[in-house]
Amino acid sequence: MTASQESTSVGKSLTPSKSERIHVLHIFLQSRYIALEHENERWRQQLQSSQLNPDSVPTALSTAATDLVVPAALKPDAQLDDSQGLSLAYPQYHLAPAGSVPGTIMGGNDPTKPRSLKSVTVTGGEIDDLYQLFFRHYASFLPILDVQTKPNSYHTQSPFLFWAVIGVASRSYSRNPTLQTALAQEVTEMAFLSVLSTCAPWYTIQGLLLLLTWPFPKENRPDVTFPLSGMLLHVAMQNGFHIPMSSHEFSRVKIPAPSDLDTVRRSELWAHCVLVYQRSCVIKGQSPRNLVSLAQDTIQRQVLFDKIAPHLVQKLRCLEVVGKCSEAVLENGVRAMSLDQELALDVLLRKYEGEVDDIALQAVVDDERYHLLLCRMAIQSFHFYKNQTLVSSGCLPRLIVTACNLIDYVQGLADRMGSLFMAPVQISFGLLLASMSLLRILKSDYASSGLDTSRAQASFFATINLAKQMSTDRSDTAAKMITVLNQLWISSKAFRKPDGSEYTALRIRSRLILSQILDAVWWWRDEYDPHTRSKKQGTESVDGPSRANMLPGIELGRAVMGTDPTRDPSGGILQNAGPLQGEFQINEDYLTNFEWLSDEIFSFPPDASLTNNLP
Structure with missing residues (x-):
């Protein structure tokens, strides 16, 4: 066929046939596949170069344009081991086989450098031990880190994330049992200052997730888990994790839309953020914001559920039910409940x-x-x-x-x-x-x-x-x-x-x-806590616990609310609710001690006789 004949033939049929459309689609998909392969190979090369020189991470990884795109050594699912019966709730291509950390990953020809955090110094060997301990025992509960990345690279990417891993693993590091106590204050301060860091927010979020999942013992410091959980949520939202498919719109510079793989990784990290935040609310006795209120629309929420692992979806749904139930209970009323x-x-x-x-x-x-x-x-x-x-x-x-x-x-x-x-x-x-x-x-x-x-x-x-x-x-x-x-x-x-x-x-x-836990602990404090008993001297009557230190009960609540205005908690006749309200004084000490988690309500010295056998 000549060129003029071919032109005439094309002119006669402007609509391509079905076979031609399929052929064009096949060419398009093939070209897209090749492009993705090239992109994947480029990341592999950059990862290899960063492993050869761990203190020199590719520049692109620390820029705002790609601060959420962290390459990982891909591993086929067949290589994964869940022998401990724990779910691997993060994309499995980020994880090495559970329970084993190859020595070449942590050591190799480039030894881990010693690091110092103010007065605390850990040697390279200790760091290797701590990272192996973390990936062997802890990571399966929150598998958000790549086992293939060396400690030196973690420190280059984010000193806060590096020390967060050390802080978690120090909980059970028998070679230096003082390390956890020594690091607690410093790592916690790093967590609050991490929002000012120029490191990629991806690493800040990972570090916060670790500290909120394994919080340091509070000792005499204020409990910061609840404020940190709010900071975690807002850092993630500020960087568009709550809308993973549109997170490029939250970047400081113009960047392309995330790839499908990156959208999945962002989606799953956002799911972990929501889970940790909602757990913190539940543990603090607060009603958590549900996932619906955190997403812009139901379609995006469904897209999130479609992209993340099924077991993450189940955990989100469990906490969503707890949140909805909490709101319904509050709406029904808890202060003074009638029979209805x-x-x-x-x-x-x-x-x-x-x-x-x-x-x-x-x-x-x-x-x-x-x-x-x-x-x-x-x-x-x-x-x-x-x-x-x-x-x-x-x-x-x-x-x-x-x-x-x-x-x-x-x-x-x-x-x-x-x-x-x-x-x-x-x-x-x-x-x-x-x-x-x-x-x-x-x-x-x-x-x-x-x-x-x-x-x-x-x-x-x-x-x-x-x-x-x-x-x-x-x-x-x-x-x-x-x-x-x-x-x-x-x-x-x-x-x-x-x-x-x-x-x-x-x-x-x-x-x-949390109310029933707090209620039981206040029963304990009323009888066994010397600090509480000393403050009650002179205010406690022979008829029962001091109303100045403890909520007097549902009977008093009914009297105050007017549902049972004739009787007081001890069975006596009550003329009106006014005097009882006046007897309950919420003083500064009450507000200071009325807390939970990291020992706020357990504010007493440990009993050595009961803890001698602790590991």
Whole structure:
């Protein structure tokens, strides 16, 4: 066919045939594939050059244009090992086989340099040991770091992230047991100053995630986990992680839209940010912002769920249910509940337990089972707000089953891993929530009314042993939990009125899921804490605990709110609510000590007799 004939033929048919369209599409996809291969090869070359010279990271990695694009050595899924039964909740191409760290990765021909943080110095050998310890025992709980990256490169990328890894691993570094205490203040200060760093925000977010998942023991410092969780969320949102497919629009300079791989990585890091932030809210007794309010529209939220790993989706949905349940409980009212409110609360809790059942049908890995158990435990713990229908609603047997199942799961985890020193904060909180629930039931008059108390008691005692495995410092929450659980168990006054009758209501009623834990700890403080007892001298009457130091209870709440204006908590006749309101003084010391996590409410010296066997 001549050129003129070919031109005439084209002119006759302006619409390409189906086969021609398929051919054009095939050419386009092939060219796109080749372009992606070239881009991947370019990143591989830059990664290899950075590994040969770890102190010289490619310039592109530290610029605003590519500060969120961190290359990683890709590994096929077949090479991954989840032998410990833990979910690998981050893209698997970022992870080396679990449980083993090749020596050539950490050592090789380029030895790790010693580093100093103010007065603390760690040698190159210690750094290698700490990084191997982190990737062997901790990373599987929060697998957001690349095991192929050397410590020298981590320090070049972000000194804060480098020291955050050291700080986490120091929890169980037996060769230098003083390292965790020495680093706590300095690394925490680095966390707050990280927002001023010129390092890529990707690394700042990773460092904050580590410190919030394994917080330092507080000792005499203020608890900063809750402020840090808010900072984590806002740093991520400021850099567009909450809209991963459009995050290039948040860059200081014009950059191309992220690739599909980068969108997945941003999506999953954002999912971790939401999880850690919402957990911090729950542990602090606050109602967390849900994922819907953090996304701009439902389509973006669905895109996020479509891109991230299924087990991350399950964890997000669990915390979303807890958040919605918390808001519904607050709307129903918790301060002073009438009979109708208690009945309504029971309906609400059954509704949200049903949502947990729906999520459980989609669970695919073992790690999701713990989050489902914790979600169910959190929802059922709202039953303790009830007073009139606590027994008649039939919730206590279900509470025992859920609490025992959660403790059994943690026991199984300890058996598989040999210890619990690497347990993240969500496991320690779940263990505390379950044990306090069992304690309250076992100390009640209902314990002898057909409940499965034998299993509940065995699980409660198992909690104390698990807390011993979990504690890495004599001043951490796990160590002090041992003391509180021990002494409340042997107490004859806990959850009792002065006449010996049961005190069934929660006196702490403003902290959602945390209220029952705080309530139990305040019972302990009232009896065992010397600091609290000394302040009560001269103000406590023979009739019961001082109203100046402790919320007097639901009965007083009803009197103040007008729902029961004729009786006071001790059974006497009440003329009006005014004087009772005046008796409850919220002083500065009350506000200072009324906190949770990192030992704010456990403000007492550790009992050496109970912590001698701590690892």
